Amino acid sequence: MNHEQITDPAATAGLQDMLASSGYSEKAINYYIQKPYMGSISDADQVSDMTGSCGDTMSIYLKLDGDIITDARYQVLGCAGAISAAMAAVDLIKGKTMDYARNLNDGDVFKVLEEIPEKKHHCIQLAVKTLHKALDEYENANGNGN
DSSP, X not given: OOOSOOOOHHHHHHHHHHXXXXXXXXXXXXXXXXXXXXXXXXXXXXXXXXXXXXSOEEEEEEEEETTEEEEEEEEEESOXXXXXXXXXXXXXXXXXXXXXXXXXXXXXXXXXXXXXXXXXXXXXXXXXXXXHHHHHHHHHXXXXXX
């Protein structure tokens, strides 16, 4: 599956129609097409990964300045639900404290996405669990982070 930003208008229109008819909101579709936070951070302070029950894999890269998440990126090998959930999670945590990110839950990400198919809700859980794992691993390696 191609995970680069999709720029061909004809391909984008067809993809948007397909995803919309499958139950994705326009906002979730835009995250999938644009992939604003897809990739890695070469000097990341923390890199963590998880594989979901469906086989989708996420790696999260966090850049921190003290307790503030200054940048975050995900690399996702998975479906549109996984990619859109990961992108929405970054929108919620970028510029926020680690404590704020630790309190992020599935419902917060779902509100940003507005709608994805029910059978893809586990993708939101994977994005949040990957983030929480990264925060735990960072704090374990660097003290409490505060």
